[in-house]
Amino acid sequence: MALHFVVDEAGFARPGDTIALTGAEAHHAAAVRRVRVDEAVTLGDGRGAWLSGVVTAVAPKQVDVRVTGREQVDAPVPRxxxxxxxxxxxxxxxxxxxxxxxxxxxxxxxxxxxxxxxxxxxxxxxxxxxxxxxxxxxxxxxxxxxxxxxxxxxxxxxxxxxxxxxxxxxxxxxxxxxxxxxxxxxxxxxxxxxxxxxxxxxxxxxxxxxxxxxxxxxxxxxxxxxxxxxxxxxxxxxxxxxxx
The missing domain is CATH 3.40.1280.10 (SPOUT methyltransferase, trefoil knot domain)
Incomplete structure (x- = not known):
């Protein structure tokens, strides 16, 4: 299963956009999980946005992901x-x-x-x-x-x-x-x-x-x-x- 990361920008991104992981998410991706260029990942904003993407660049403080797909997941009912x-x-x-x-x-x-x-x-x-x-x-x-x-x-x-x-x-x-x-x-x-x-x-x-x-x-x-x-x-x- 692809690695998953949470970033606020995922709520607005569309296929073709590039999202930059920075801060703690970049450290987790680059240093802890050691993602590689061309690796498939998923991104979300924690409010229902669900993106698929591909890593395009990896550095200690920034990991770039190109968005390849998007869906909006409805909140569960009842809560x-x-x-x-x-x-x-x-x-x-x-x-x-x-x-x-x-x-x-x-x-x-x-x-x-x-x-x-x-x-x-x-x-x-x-x-x-x-x-x-x-x-x-x-x-x-x-x-x-x-x-x-x-x-x-x-x-x-x-x-x-x-x-x-x-x-x-x-x-x-x-x-x-x-x-x-x-x-x-x-x-x-x-x-x-x-x-x-x-x-x-x-x-x-x-x-x-x-x-x-x-x-x-x-x-x-x-x-x-x-x-x-x-x-x-x-x-x-x-x-x-x-x-x-």
Whole structure:
């Protein structure tokens, strides 16, 4: 499979145009992946533009690609949104990376009441880190759309969201399996998956979400880590909605 690079200019380029990769993308192409002249590559802008091209020149700080083809990939409908509770160590980052590779369309960091990690004074730094992880994971997976990473949400924000989306809260004690409801969202409403922190979602948060219309679902008979639950759920949704 051809190497894939993300550049804003891809959104405007047409066959016959030349796009210059510079900065980090040029370094990655020339020094890390060691592309060669005449090698086929793909380019995207992360917003649906998908270009095929051929490398025409390689230098340490610039790689030129001649565009040979273009298509516009529609954004998936319905969107899969992962609400990922902040977790200690790198567990939430692993969750974000895996979910991006598996097809999530948007990610919301959640400051749950039991989250050990707190972003109160470093939200911008945390968001920047997650967005970098998402961009690199989307590029690795050759995705035409890079998932949005929204601002940090509180439980009240999730409650408000339940009125306009199908909100599925992953809860090991739930009586309903995700596979039983995964295909229900056949319209344009977002499908929102809520994953709690290491200690689970607090009872008062579960009650507030249920009262707002969210549904509690479980993946199976085992309890998954916060770093893997979202990825597993995205896989179920992708199969149920025909993406896989």
């Amino acid at each position: 899969f949104v992962l609400v990922q509770a902040l977790a200690k160590g790198d567990r939430d980052e692993l969750a974000v990376q895996a979910a991006t590779e598996l097809g999530v369309d948007a990610i919301v960091p959640w400051q749950a009441s039991r989250s050990v990690s707190r972003w109160d004074a470093k939200a911008e730094k945390g968001l920047a880190r997650w967005r970098t992880i998402v961009r690199e994971a989307a590029k690795q997976a050759h995705r035409a759309w890079i998932p949005d990473v929204e601002g940090v949400a509180r439980t009240a924000d999730l409650v408000a969201r339940a009125g306009s989306a199908l909100v599925l809260v992953l809860e090991p004690s739930a009586s309903v399996r995700l596979t039983e409801v995964a295909a229900e969202a056949s319209d344009t409403r977002d499908v929102v998956l809520v994953v709690g922190p290491e200690g689970g979602i607090a009872p008062e948060e579960l009650s507030a979400l249920e009262d707002a219309g969210a549904r509690l679902v479980r993946l199976g008979d085992t309890v998954l880590r916060t770093s893997t639950a979202g990825a597993a759920a995205i896989s179920v949704l992708s199969a149920a909605h025909g993406r896989w």
